[in-house]
Amino acid sequence: MNKMLGLCCAMALSACATAENSEFHASEKANKIAQKYILVDGHIDVPYRLQEKWEDVTQATKGGDFDYPRAKSGGLNAPFMSIYVPASLDDSPQSTALAHKLIDYVEAIVGRAPDKFAIAKSVADVERQFAQGLISLPMGMENGSPVQNSMDNLRQFYDRGIRYITLAHSLSNHISDSSYDLRRKWKGLSPFGKDLVVEMNKLGIMIDISHVSDAAFYQAVEISTAPVIASHSSLRSFTPGFERNMDDDMIKALAKNGGVIMINFGSTFVDPVSRAWRIKMANEQKAVEQEFGADSTEAKDFEKRYRETSPFPYADVNTVVDHIEHVVKLVGIDHVGIGSDYDGVGDSLPIGLKDVSSYPNLVQGLLDKGYSEEDIAKILGKNLLRVWREVEQVAANYK
Secondary structure (H helix, E strand, O other), X not given: OOHHHHHHHHHHHXXXXXXXXXXXXXXXXXXXXXXXXXXXXXXXXXXXXXXXXXXXXXXXXOOOOOOXXXXXXXXXXXXXXXXXXXXXXXXXXXXXXXXXXXXXXXXXXXXXXXXOEEXXXXXXXXXXXXXXXOEEEOEXXXXXXXXXXXXXXXXXXXXXXXXXXXXXXXXXXXXXXXXXXOOOOOOOEOHHHHHHHHHHHHHOOEEEOOOEOHHHXXXXXXXXXXXXXXXXXXXXXXXXXXXXXXXXXXXXXXXXXXXXXXXXXOHHHHOHHHHHHHHHHHHHHHHHHHHHOOOOHHHHOHHHHHHHHOOOOOOEHHHHHHHHHHHHHHHXXXXXXXXXOEOOOHHHOOEOOXXXXXXXXXXXXXXXXXXXXXXXXXXXXXXXXXXXXXXHHHHHHHO
């Protein structure tokens, strides 16, 4: 989903989130587990949300999926802030400028409430700040476009706190082909992209293969001497033909590499019925735009009218648990985590997982499936922290 459209939908429906989350009731045990361990979410789009409409997320907010009170309630203490740069800015100075501006927003959050938040540039930072009761804000860059073919830019972003880079987004860029882009310019990674993977290893930046083409994924895994991550992807076995998700062979390769897939919560990522609904609506909207024009009233009002006659079929907590369980059965407990895409997938969030207060519902779903507290702790954050620590060690070995 377009990030801006998703933001508008999320704000419009945020009042419903509490009621929809309440359909699932987390036990006292689930709530205690969520609060006891470091809970890492690999991808939350707060910075771009603030770019579109500023809100003080250090306080309770009316819109969006994230704010401090809800994060504390849900046990979230290490959300990766997504430094998302639209593909429309690829190959332009504006791309790099926007990335720095979004990092400024993250620093502003900490500046407004240093008693609540802190920037995290290492696993040690996260662990220390967790002990202090602070919410850590590590950062990942969604779309490598701001690097702009410059290793100097890469090092500058590292210095500012970027600890993973999603190599491409919705279009192929100067680094990698995108899963969404039918044009496979590089047939995987570009020559610069291959060099970039090596340099990211040297610096200690995790390589994120969410959004990239299958060929780019396999090349990144082959080149990288450190584990790679999928910061916010789900499973193609549930959504056949959706290349944005990972198939079983890719998950096996990721696990062999030592990496982790962090499951995206969006209904259209995890549920085939939701995905089919989205495709059908998009096709019918395209037909209306072709007949009446994209700027016509008919086109602008289409989705609202469509939803009135054909309500969106939401997934729920259990659907997300099914994705986690599939990874566990396929490659083991050590290679799966959480990458919700809160504030990025708009109104497609599953029932029971409508905002950052709802992680205990996911914990309850895992408990209901028989997962131990130790295994749940791995899913909540230990797996990602293990990968991050290994990436730091690889970088240290270069120095």
